[in-house]
Amino acid sequence: MSLRERKKAKTRVLIQREALRLFRDQGFAATTVEQIAEAAEVAPSTVFRYFRTKEDLVVMDDFPPFVEALAAVPADVGPIEAVRLAMREVNAQRTPEERAAGLEIERLVFTVPELWAANLDNITQALATLRDLLATRAGKPTDDPQIRNITGAIAGVIMAVWFDWVRDPNFDGPTELDHALSALESGFPL
Template identity: 65%
Template sequence: MSLRERKKARTRALIQREALRLFRDQGYAATTVEQVAEAAEVAPSTVFRYFPTKEDLVVIDEDQDFLDALRDAPAELGPVGAVRHAMRVWTAAQSADELAEGVERERLMLTVPEVWASSLKSITGSVTAMQELLARRAGVPMEAMRNRTGAIVGVIFAVWLTWSSSPGSDGPAELDRALAELEVLDTAPAPQVRNAG
């Protein structure tokens, strides 16, 4: 990254960190973009340049690192094993502060209706990208990986709900255990999709 790109990334991270702190301390609805700008020592227009809406201060597209780790997972791993491997790589690359901020964002997504609505597009895109990668790894059409991807996402979402309501718990370890249980069941090859007609 160039010096300018690094500066922009630091500014973006600072704005979001201050927003999350204010949301935690005084509530999402009670916090204004102007207050976020003041806390981050930037102009409100700078906040809007990085985050077009207030909801965007919570929702973050951080899945590319996970998808890269999934793409690079050892070829011999099945779908669940590959996701489990990618989750380990992804969480290991984050600091304790980054993991804590992630939990705070997830709590807000689950408790603030407008943030949840705003995050659905990102979540849907991530699930589709995961399904596509898993299908490519298995050498099957995307449709053949739909149910397995759904089962994996269901496990991730269940742990996400628990972790968001109990921030003191070890979310990554709980997720690894839950995926390990699912991995035991994931031994059959992916089904072939029949063409209609």
């Protein structure tokens, strides 16, 4: 990246980090864009240059690294194991700060109705992308019922773990997700 691109990326991260801090400290609804701009030491117009709306500060858009990691898993690996390997790879590449920021975003999305609504398109697109990737890996059409079912099962397990994780800061989300996907892969024996 060029120096200018690096500076823009740093500004974007700074604005989002300060917004997340303010949302955590005083709530999403009570936080204004002006407060975010002041905390990040930028103008409100700069905030809007990087984020169209206040809700966009909390958009879950971390899916591309997962897509790349899943595409890198050998084709002979089954769908659930492939997702597990991709999740492990993504988690291994993230810094502790990135993991904390991601969890903060997920916590807000899962607990603030306006943010859930703002992220619904991203969640729907992520599910469609997962379905498409799994269909390609299996050599099946995307509307195949087996592809729909495995995508739904994987997504359901992921969502269930995320709901637990956002409620309990001591919950080890990545480890529990790996265990949950392993249980799904083995047919959920009780």
